[in-house]
Amino acid sequence: xxxxxxxxxxFLAFENSVDVDAYVHDVRSDAFKIFEEKGFPxxxxxxxxxxxxxxxxxxxxxxxxxxENALEYKDVKKYLIHDIDTYKVVFIDGKYSSHLSxxxxxxxDVCLMSAAFSKxxxxxxxxxxxxxxxxxxxxxxxxxxxxxxxxxxxIPKNKLVEKPIQIIHFSTGNESALMLQPxxxxxxxxxxxxxxxxxxxxxxSNAILTNSVTEIFANKRAIVDYYKIQNDNxxxxxxxxxxxxxxxxxxxxxxxxxxxxxxxxNNLNYxxxxxxxxxxxxxxxxxxxxxxxxxxxxxxxxxxxCESHQDYKGIFGENSTGVFxxxxxxxxxxxxxxxxxxxxxxxISDKATINTKPQLEIFADDVKCSHGCTIGQLDESALFYMQxxxxxxxxxxxxxxxxxSNNVLSSVKIPEIKQRITKIIANKLGVSIGFDL
Amino acid sequence: xxxxxxxxxxxxDKAILRGINLEINPGEVHAIMGxxxxxxxxxxxxxxxxxxxEVTKGNILFxxxxxxxxxxxxxxxxxxxxxxxxxxxxxxxxxxxxxxTAINETRKAKGLEDxxxxxxxxxxxxxxxxxEIDRKFLSRSLNEGFSGGEKKRNEIFQMAMLEPxxxxxxxxxxxxxxxxxxxxxxxxxxxxxxxxxxxxxxxYQRLLDYIVPDFVHVLYNGRIVKSGTKELAHExxxxxxxxxxxxxxx
Numbered sequence: 001x002x003x004x005x006x007x008x009x010x011f012l013a014f015e016n017s018v019d020v021d022a023y024v025h026d027v028r029s030d031a032f033k034i035f036e037e038k039g040f041p042x043x044x045x046x047x048x049x050x051x052x053x054x055x056x057x058x059x060x061x062x063x064x065x066x067x068e069n070a071l072e073y074k075d076v077k078k079y080l081i082h083d084i085d086t087y088k089v090v091f092i093d094g095k096y097s098s099h100l101s102x103x104x105x106x107x108x109d110v111c112l113m114s115a116a117f118s119k120x121x122x123x124x125x126x127x128x129x130x131x132x133x134x135x136x137x138x139x140x141x142x143x144x145x146x147x148x149x150x151x152x153x154x155i156p157k158n159k160l161v162e163k164p165i166q167i168i169h170f171s172t173g174n175e176s177a178l179m180l181q182p183x184x185x186x187x188x189x190x191x192x193x194x195x196x197x198x199x200x201x202x203x204x205s206n207a208i209l210t211n212s213v214t215e216i217f218a219n220k221r222a223i224v225d226y227y228k229i230q231n232d233n234x235x236x237x238x239x240x241x242x243x244x245x246x247x248x249x250x251x252x253x254x255x256x257x258x259x260x261x262x263x264x265x266n267n268l269n270y271x272x273x274x275x276x277x278x279x280x281x282x283x284x285x286x287x288x289x290x291x292x293x294x295x296x297x298x299x300x301x302x303x304x305x306c307e308s309h310q311d312y313k314g315i316f317g318e319n320s321t322g323v324f325x326x327x328x329x330x331x332x333x334x335x336x337x338x339x340x341x342x343x344x345x346x347x348i349s350d351k352a353t354i355n356t357k358p359q360l361e362i363f364a365d366d367v368k369c370s371h372g373c374t375i376g377q378l379d380e381s382a383l384f385y386m387q388x389x390x391x392x393x394x395x396x397x398x399x400x401x402x403x404x405s406n407n408v409l410s411s412v413k414i415p416e417i418k419q420r421i422t423k424i425i426a427n428k429l430g431v432s433i434g435f436d437l
Numbered sequence: 438x439x440x441x442x443x444x445x446x447x448x449x450d451k452a453i454l455r456g457i458n459l460e461i462n463p464g465e466v467h468a469i470m471g472x473x474x475x476x477x478x479x480x481x482x483x484x485x486x487x488x489x490x491e492v493t494k495g496n497i498l499f500x501x502x503x504x505x506x507x508x509x510x511x512x513x514x515x516x517x518x519x520x521x522x523x524x525x526x527x528x529x530x531x532x533x534x535x536x537x538t539a540i541n542e543t544r545k546a547k548g549l550e551d552x553x554x555x556x557x558x559x560x561x562x563x564x565x566x567x568x569e570i571d572r573k574f575l576s577r578s579l580n581e582g583f584s585g586g587e588k589k590r591n592e593i594f595q596m597a598m599l600e601p602x603x604x605x606x607x608x609x610x611x612x613x614x615x616x617x618x619x620x621x622x623x624x625x626x627x628x629x630x631x632x633x634x635x636x637x638x639x640x641y642q643r644l645l646d647y648i649v650p651d652f653v654h655v656l657y658n659g660r661i662v663k664s665g666t667k668e669l670a671h672e673x674x675x676x677x678x679x680x681x682x683x684x685x686x687x
Contacts, residue, residue, distance in 0.1 A: 379525070380488075380489065381525060382525040382527065384482075384485075384486075384487050384488070384509055385521060385524065385525040386525075386527075386539075387486070387508065387509035387510040387513065388485050388486070388509050388510075388512075388513055388517075388518070388519045388521075389510075389513060389535070389539040389595060389599065390510050390513035390514050390539050390540075390542050390543035390546070390599065391510060391538055391539055391542050392508075392510045392542060393508065393510065395538065395542060396510075399527065399530055399535075399538070400527070402529060402530065403527045403528045403529050403530055405529075406528045406529030406578075407528070409529065410529065
């Protein structure tokens with residue numbers, strides 16, 4: 001049975017199996033209609049021109065795991081940032097793992113969407129925020145239709161959350177192939193600050209398809225730092241749909257590190273609904289083999305005096321392909337906007353491909369907008385410089401790639417994440433440089 | 438130590454070096470001078486092993502071993518060092534970490550363990566004092582945002598750290614003010630011994646007031662057309678290169 005048919009036929013059963021909150025029910029039903037009508041995106045759509053889902057949709061995915069699975073902390077510890085104290089919201093095959101998690105209601109809510117959907121005390125937040133940032137495209141709608149579990153994070157005003165929050169999704173492979181649709185809702189109220197790390201990790205060679213939706217609301221003067229670590233195995237694919245609505249004077253940044261996985265599509269959307277907002281979108285992609293990573297960004301400048309900063313670096317080896325499609329819209333009212341976008345790429349193999357496309361739609365007349373993309377090779381004279389100091393070519397290349405990524409890495413505010421990322425980069429490049437990069 | 442025999446080298450089929458003969462013995466300082474485009478920097482790069490250049494004829498012997506087939510890093514491991522005219526910027530990698538990597542990779546190639554951190558720190562402190570380098574400077578990204586003088590001083594600092602047998606200084610004096618020139622030259626002189634050698638490549642004579650050469654060679658059109666002692670450098674400073682060109686062309 002085709003995946004779409006399977007999803008269609010299981011929707012009713014799904015709706016009956018979960019809570020029957022009327023509001024959420026209506027949102028789901030509407031979203032389902034959109035998916036039913038549009039289906040999965042194809043390369044005929046402009047936004048999917050360079051990314052085909054055909055290969056990953058062919059698997060016989062279970063859309064609900066049949067059994068609950070457990071994991072031991074020691075076996076998955078390496079996928080967590082464990083050298084600092086953090087809150088953890090951990091899922092195994094889409095189900096919450098209380099055993100691996102560490103949540104809290106101590107002044108802030110770090111808990112579950114299933115709870116938020118069913119308990120009256122969350123009702124107001126759900127009605128005010130759930131599906132209020134997400135777009136109406138087919139994949140997001142599909143996730144909305146099946147939304148039942150994920151991380152629910154609500155930081156009330158004037159809170160500085162000292163511990164980062166990790167949201168981790170494991171898949172175990174007890175199903176032959178599994179489709180997961182986590183749904184996260186993050187609401188950060190006035191003057192509050194939170195740091196979040198998200199990771200999807202498959203522990204199996206069976207196919208995994210994750211269609212994830214995260215809605216983030218940064219209210220007045222809130223600060224949100226979000227890190228996505230994408231280093232999954234070669235049979236796991238991820239479609240990450242993230243929507244960020246920012247209010248006046250808020251600051252939000254998303255760093256996306258894409259090193260592993262079969263196919264990754266990042267749809268990252270920012271909506272600036274207030275003045276003096278700052279938005280940052282950064283990413284480092286280092287892939288090889290037949291991997292495919294697609295960054296599709298949107299920054300919508302709606303109000304005056306706001307900024308956005310985009311910086312994506314990509315290194316593509318072997319038969320890998322990369323896509324960068326960065327759209328910036330500056331509305332007529334959004335005067336004095338500063339919007340910057342950079343996308344630099346290095347191709348280290350003749351067979352690697354990168355498609356990069358900036359899209360600027362500017363309707364205001366007093367703005368500073370710039371974009372630039374480069375595609376090149378590793379700098380031979382820099383390699384020679386390092387070799388002439390006794391550093392072998394392989395290590396020299398690794399150092400150079402690290403240096404290339406450094407602009408993005410240097411704005412990571414959690415040192416443990418920076419260390420983790422540099423370690424992954426070193427592993428990925430098969431070198432040990434003698435110091436922690 | 439270094440023996441270059443009838444060396445011809447080209448880049449993209451364009452011949453740059455057309456028969457270089459040069460012998461450098463331990464304890465000696467040689468200077469190569471010459472007008473722009475004569476092949477000075479090419480010679481430095483070819484000795485250090487830059488891949489873009491193709492040796493079409495002749496050979497380079499380093500301690501009696503033909504190093505033509507060796508990669509740049511292998512030549513470095515054997516004791517060849519090139520101070521670059523334009524050092525490359527490497528953001529995100531500090532001077533200290535870069536040197537640690539260079540030293541430990543060289544040790545690894547010799548079958549040695551990594552240098553203990555304590556010894557490394559001591560060495561770094563000692564050599565940075567020699568070049569009058571501030572400690573803060575060492576934690577900055579390699580060459581990133583360095584002034585011309587800082588870059589060159591950092592090159593000689595790296596040389597001091599790696600203790601090469603043959604140091605080739607390619608236009609190390611360009612872009613240096615007189616204080617930086619003095620510090621750099623002083624560093625080179627302190628590192629000189631009877632067991633190592635220095636090849637100074639320069640357009641001007643002023644560096645040679647500080648690093649005094651035993652031999653001066655004039656490179657023109659890819660050949661060494663004249664050799665002499667330090668007096669030759671003075672003569673070139675006074676008269677320029679035209680008389681050499683005339684002599685050669687006649």
